[in-house]
Amino acid sequence: MKRILFILLIIVNCQLSIVNSAHGQTHIGYLSYDSVMHQMPEYAQARQSVAELRAKYEQEATRGEEEFQRKFSEFLQGQKDFPENILLKRQAELQALMETGIKFRQEAQQLLEKAERELIAGVESRLNDAIRVVGVESGYVAILNTDRNQCPFINPVMGEDVTREVLRKLGIEVKESVNGEQ
Numbered sequence: 001m002k003r004i005l006f007i008l009l010i011i012v013n014c015q016l017s018i019v020n021s022a023h024g025q026t027h028i029g030y031l032s033y034d035s036v037m038h039q040m041p042e043y044a045q046a047r048q049s050v051a052e053l054r055a056k057y058e059q060e061a062t063r064g065e066e067e068f069q070r071k072f073s074e075f076l077q078g079q080k081d082f083p084e085n086i087l088l089k090r091q092a093e094l095q096a097l098m099e100t101g102i103k104f105r106q107e108a109q110q111l112l113e114k115a116e117r118e119l120i121a122g123v124e125s126r127l128n129d130a131i132r133v134v135g136v137e138s139g140y141v142a143i144l145n146t147d148r149n150q151c152p153f154i155n156p157v158m159g160e161d162v163t164r165e166v167l168r169k170l171g172i173e174v175k176e177s178v179n180g181e182q
Contacts, residue, residue, distance in 0.1 A: 029162035
């Protein structure tokens with residue numbers, strides 16, 4: 001019986017010390033992930049690359065549509081004079097051009113989405129690494145993302161805005177404002 005009481009006393013004591021140390025040392029950071037990411041030069045480069053790729057796909061799709069329009073116009077002008085087998089051949093040709101154009105647009109959209117995901121993944125990886133380094137160096141238990149009101153309240157006694165530290169870790173100049181904030 002004494003042994004059980006002794007073990008219970010040790011367990012309660014350990015739990016109390018864990019709770020007390022957690023209350024005294026819980027330290028969290030927070031930032032707007034999107035805001036920091038949008039300040040990264042790599043993010044601007046990724047968006048620019050996607051925009052350039054989108055323009056190239058759009059240019060090619062427009063070229064295909066212009067070819068379809070030209071052939072359709074020729075078809076309309078000559079359809080009453082074409083023999084039936086030429087009429088059917090031209091209709092099939094137009095149908096194939098239209099399907100090819102639709103398929104190209106769909107594939108281009110998928111390729112753009114994939115390219116964007118890959119480019120942004122590199123940016124996110126670099127940002128996540130910087131957040132981890134700041135978290136470890138500053139002894140944070142966690143760093144929370146405040147985007148889209150995911151974390152509507154953070155106790156200012158236990159939480160600290162780490163935006164400036166993360167930006168510095170990324171090598172981005174932090175501008176000071178009049179009231180001392182970023």
